[in-house]
Amino acid sequence: DTEVTQTPKHLVMGMTNKKSLKCEQHMGHRAMYWYKQKAKKPPELMFVYSYEKLSINESVPSRFSPECPNSSLLNLHLHALQPEDSALYLCASSQDKASVETQYFGPGTRLLVL
Amino acid sequence: AQSVAQPEDQVNVAEGNPLTVKCTYSVSGNPYLFWYVQYPNRGLQFLLKYITGDNLVKGSYGFEAEFNKSQTSFHLKKPSALVSDSALYFCAVRDFTGGGNKLTFGTGTQLKVEL
Numbered sequence: 001d002t003e004v005t006q007t008p009k010h011l012v013m014g015m016t017n018k019k020s021l022k023c024e025q026h027m028g029h030r031a032m033y034w035y036k037q038k039a040k041k042p043p044e045l046m047f048v049y050s051y052e053k054l055s056i057n058e059s060v061p062s063r064f065s066p067e068c069p070n071s072s073l074l075n076l077h078l079h080a081l082q083p084e085d086s087a088l089y090l091c092a093s094s095q096d097k098a099s100v101e102t103q104y105f106g107p108g109t110r111l112l113v114l
Numbered sequence: 115a116q117s118v119a120q121p122e123d124q125v126n127v128a129e130g131n132p133l134t135v136k137c138t139y140s141v142s143g144n145p146y147l148f149w150y151v152q153y154p155n156r157g158l159q160f161l162l163k164y165i166t167g168d169n170l171v172k173g174s175y176g177f178e179a180e181f182n183k184s185q186t187s188f189h190l191k192k193p194s195a196l197v198s199d200s201a202l203y204f205c206a207v208r209d210f211t212g213g214g215n216k217l218t219f220g221t222g223t224q225l226k227v228e229l
Contacts, residue, residue, distance in 0.1 A: 033216075040222065043158065048215075048216065092158075098215070103217060105157040105160075107157040108157045
């Protein structure tokens with residue numbers, strides 16, 4: 001089973017709202033990732049967690065705040081977003097962050113910021 | 115930095131014909147290359163990867179890719195295309211720049227398979 005689940009599937013929020021995206025995997029993977037994808041564009045890496053510790057932050061604005069409460073769960077907390085933050089947010093996981101490991105992606109959360 | 119290029123924004127092919135989606139890479143050291151497919155309003159699905167070994171890699175749904183070191187290419191192929199193969203295809207490479215470890219994607223190729 002290579003399933004990564006994400007909730008919600010769709011989210012509409014105002015610029016003053018606070019919301020969270022959730023990602024879950026039960027494959028025993030120890031690396032988890034957040035990507036942002038604009039329409040017809042490749043995914044762009046935002047954050048990498050390895051063994052529940054933040055490993056990479058790709059200079060993401062502080063209005064995005066990741067959290068990894070345990071090895072199966074990854075959250076992305078959103079606050080004071082801008083309309084240009086509207087995108088598909090993808091979560092992925094891999095066995096660990098070693099070079100040969102495949103990343104498996106969830107279906108994504110489509111976010112619209114009004 | 116490691117990078118991949120997908121020279122074609124769109125590829126059109128008739129159902130039943132062979133298909134090729136092109137990818138070239140630029141890396142320092144050994145390339146670790148991946149292909150993913152994305153259907154509309156969906157996440158990315160892993161198709162196959164090249165780490166080492168045989169240059170011809172077989173993957174999911176009848177897809178395969180040929181690693182060519184002299185041409186720095188990793189083209190995705192399928193002998194007989196299906197309409198259901200119509201989707202957005204991404205080539206990716208592991209990028210170790212700056213001590214990190216991440217996937218860097220190509221710009222994507224839209225594959226359209228027509229009856």
